[in-house]
Amino acid sequence: MNMVQALNQALREEMRRDERVVVLGEDVGRRGGVFLVTEGLIDEFGPDRVIDTPLTEMGIVGVAVGMAMYGLRPVAEIQFIDFVYEAFDQIVNNVAWVRFRSAGMYKTPMVIRGPCCGGIRGGMHHSQSPETYFMHTPGLYVVMPSTPKDAKGLLKASIRSDDPVIFLEPKVIYRRIREEVPEGDYIVPLGKGRLVKEGSDVTLVTWGAMVYQALEAAKHAEKRGWSIEIIDLRTLLPWDKDLVLESLEKTNRLVIVHEARRTLGPAAEISAYVSENHIDMLRGPVMRVASYDTPFPLAHEKLYMPNVARIYRAIREVMQW
């Protein structure tokens, strides 16, 4: 099963399980979403629970906030996460802060999900990785799956979460990665990473589609005799500190890889956290491999995003210490 199907299944099962779960967004109904993540849901659950909305992200999110406050569990689709910024006001002030503002009297159990990240020649507005904007906003969870199985389990966990979740789906692997996905109920808990691969020389922390680049780079590194441990964080806020530190204890070397831009990309937080609290664990620099600090380009995106060569280069760098 691919990730689109896994997400579709997660939505379907959750909507069957809990009638408070509704889906809304642009083209999510009869069109089934532009990537077909919501395909067929309108046939099973009808237009009251699978809601084609007018074209305004601010409206989609703002209305979902009201629904969540009232007692529904809305899953709001942003057609491409790059279009989320019109909703930023609603996300910061309301999705994230209603609970605080109301001293816990109201809450916003909702998911904002959408395709993110590069690799499909989507250009500036169909390729972005906006984790930072959300990770810097208290009150939110930020999640990004890298496999179909995780996608299903994480989306279910997100829908059931009493706290709002920004759920980012790397569209380049929507249909590219297939794996066995259990039918029926299971969740992948928020806040827990996944050990993708064990190793002893370098801890490579990453998430989303970069997991696959990291695996490739590790192969090259291992040809040189360097053993690479790979962690897929899955949840970016709060990130799985324990898993990272456990690995670092062994390797004492850290490389963080992400598609988000370098300056204040998520790696900055992980790096700064480790420097602040565990500098004694570090044998050398904490390397960041990230997209460059430019808008996402249409031309040469594969040279803009982290690739195997750039990840390998960072590994080589830390191995010199």
Added chain:
Amino acid sequence: MNMVQALNQALREEMRRDERVVVLGEDVGRRGGVFLVTEGLIDEFGPDRVIDTPLTEMGIVGVAVGMAMYGLRPVAEIQFIDFVYEAFDQIVNNVAWVRFRSAGMYKTPMVIRGPCCGGIRGGMHHSQSPETYFMHTPGLYVVMPSTPKDAKGLLKASIRSDDPVIFLEPKVIYRRIREEVPEGDYIVPLGKGRLVKEGSDVTLVTWGAMVYQALEAAKHAEKRGWSIEIIDLRTLLPWDKDLVLESLEKTNRLVIVHEARRTLGPAAEISAYVSENHIDMLRGPVMRVASYDTPFPLAHEKLYMPNVARIYRAIREVMQW
């Protein structure tokens, strides 16, 4: 002269110097802005150049983008920077990226300025420090002055910049700090920090109103015999790497203090940068003193923001290495 007067003078002089400079925002005209930064400008320059707008930050910024593309140099006021999020879509996609999108055929020489930061019992929406959201957005400059003199020189430099500038004014020191401010023309270049105070044991990097907390904390530290160097970054993006590294070369200890929240606050970038490129300069952990990862509270704000005790604690910590 205080900072409000210095900013007013900067605007007035720039508007006299260059008739393409216009000011727009909520209540900037007859009201002179809620903090009186634009006081009297409408009398001198008329309502065509000092424009009271309808109540929409998206509109203010979106319209200013069009003005800038056409050839004006708009200075858009956001009444409190906490209200900037409605404009976030326009800021990311257009203020920051018009130049890239148009391959340099159009540009957006404009300033978005507004009062920021805490300390006036302003509560959640009159106290925020949103540097991160802008620093993670390529195409922007991000500036925050800490003195009247710098405020004038930096605002002039920002207005003359061909690149767009987010100009954040720590409102708590609007009227609290007074100093001699030169009449007439001078600029403080973007991208250059200021050495506030020399010292040899710890480099304390900060900006905005935290400069004054840092100075206080340094006094306590010096009583214990620790010599503190204080750098006021003034520009957050791009930040003055050379000044910081020069200082670190001497001290080998780094503490970063800011009002923004800790997780992916600006300190994360500075810390990660140093860890990545100059870990050999570091004798111990890079400490961050920041506001907590919660919305800005009305109650007990002085315990929420960095204070002398918390800064001192971080200094003490790095001095143990």
Added chain:
Amino acid sequence: MEKGVTFHRFPFAPAPRDVREEYQRLLDEALGFKRVLDEDGEVVDEQLHPKLSPDELLELYTLMVRARVIDAWLLRLQRMGKVALHAPNKGQEATAVGVAKAMKPEDWLFPSYRELGAYIARGMSEEEILDRALNTKDDPLKGSDFAIYGNRKYNIVPAPVPVGNQIPHAVGAAMAAKILGDKIVTVTFFGDGSTSRGDFHAGLNFAGVFKSPVVFVIQNNQYAISVPVTRQTAAPTLAVKALAYGVPGKRIDGNDILVVYSVAKEAVERARNGGGPTLIETVTYRMGPHTTADDPSRYRNEEEVKAFERLDPLRRFKLYLDKQGVLTLREAEEIEKAWDSKVEEIIRRVLEKPGLPRDVFFHNVYSRMPWHLEEEYKEFEEQFEVAEELGLQLEE
């Protein structure tokens, strides 16, 4: 879900006659102006005159008085440095109370920050208002944003300070209620300035498309801080904006509690019965400054304020009650005085209360504190030891 041409509305033709006629009617209401009472409390529209008992009338009056009294006290408390900020309600009591009384307790209110009368009408006590404003240990919103009131107990959702943010929330809640089959209505208040925000546009548009049970109340108090409504929009009225969304818009005298009550009641019940949303522009006037931080002399004359005093909703309603024989002017004044003393009494008590715990802001960020916040909490606790070591008195 059928596909096809049924989804097009007269694409290559003018609007049909029935649509034109309906819009003609909507336009008339949106450009018109309805009132029951004139400036002197004389009934000028018998049809809209609600048939209320003397007790009910007395209640409306008392609620307006209570709003005015607590408003004045909050102003004073702010001047004394006890309250961080207050947004005066004076002059706008009729809209707040009239709308709130048109709602049922199970309906949800999404107010802005200038509707004390509505909170009181829905059951919030002066003591609670003061706990909130003074951030005592009993502050129901636990020291979060200023000038904001709300409590789930009364189905009053605390407003976000960024104006207009609550408009789509009211629509979303209304959509949710409809989906769940709850026969409730949501009502949201906002100002003339807030009609310029994206939230207004999104909220009204969704409400129109989904025929949501929601009533939008624009308190057109003529200003958004210093910006007059003529600078806010080139539309001749705010009610006419509703027509952009296929929603009826009514323009009424917001300083006449009887017309507010009647028109709001009709709109609320229409919404409850599946008739869809209504937008009501209540024309009113902000008699005080925008907030305690404002200086209105910079942008308006005292004569102007004076001129609008004749339209004071309490004055007009008192004259009406007097004429109706419900209450003499002197009795009316006595009620005012009594509430004033009562509130003074409450304030004395509330001022004695302890404040909120110093770690209050660590709570209610998440349903459970995540590890990074827990670690920060530890650092937070340590600062008190450090301060002691330094001989510092930490400001709170």
Added chain:
Amino acid sequence: MEKGVTFHRFPFAPAPRDVREEYQRLLDEALGFKRVLDEDGEVVDEQLHPKLSPDELLELYTLMVRARVIDAWLLRLQRMGKVALHAPNKGQEATAVGVAKAMKPEDWLFPSYRELGAYIARGMSEEEILDRALNTKDDPLKGSDFAIYGNRKYNIVPAPVPVGNQIPHAVGAAMAAKILGDKIVTVTFFGDGSTSRGDFHAGLNFAGVFKSPVVFVIQNNQYAISVPVTRQTAAPTLAVKALAYGVPGKRIDGNDILVVYSVAKEAVERARNGGGPTLIETVTYRMGPHTTADDPSRYRNEEEVKAFERLDPLRRFKLYLDKQGVLTLREAEEIEKAWDSKVEEIIRRVLEKPGLPRDVFFHNVYSRMPWHLEEEYKEFEEQFEVAEELGLQLEE
């Protein structure tokens, strides 16, 4: 700047008669529907019929043909994997060309992504369009977003992909021109879906308040991807939305180039002469898929598309030209064929061109590269050496 009551617009009274009468007129136009040509190219409105010379008519026709030809080629190139994405224009040529020809060269156009005819009408060549779509070394936008065209040379501002973003830009540019005393007009295109965005609300409102010289053109092609316009808004027409902003809104046949030209010309000149903004809803139909990534069969029937074919703007204009004796149907077809061959020829040439330099995206982020980007640039350059070391062929 005077203070005071002059800023209030009939606060406690209905709108005066002149305002009502004006709004009556505006409502009629916004709910109406104007056309010069009927489905068979017969003139049905002599008053709006522009008096154009045969050469001018021929030019209009040729421009529409060129738009349709390059559109079809872009579709083919996308299917061949050469173009990342294309948003077909078929069916909407009359609006694009008609509006563009109503503008002067010094006027500024803020298009969306579906107006090839307008770009061509303002001077953009097929070669330039192909350079853009294929990201050759001559791509004027240097490999930034797809499906977007623009060039300062023709005063065509490249659109942001987030729909509606450009609406306030057009208003801001118009305000700037007015401030600077330039007698130019700005025009912006956007779709029916885009009317729901905050940018539309802000842009229209500013234009109304500041009486800016701007013309808003909504291409109502009945869909926003799969969402029909009836789901986009409950308003009966899109033109009626203008009334919320004190702006006139006109509803016309967007598949009739003559009415588009006439009405746009009038609006543009009105704006130029200080008359303020106009919103024009051009009713049209998207004959193709939303983009090459879309599958319209999921949400609309082939019969529907068929039904709208009679309204094809080229078909109708050809019939008109034939009736007017400007061009026979056969001559018209020959023009089409000629352009098709010409474009095929150009494509052959453009496909030979080298692409953009691999470091292209490091440029035009700032006016001068700041230090952090310079450091990243160094890392960027190093990856090629590393790749070589690893024996890797880097994908570009």
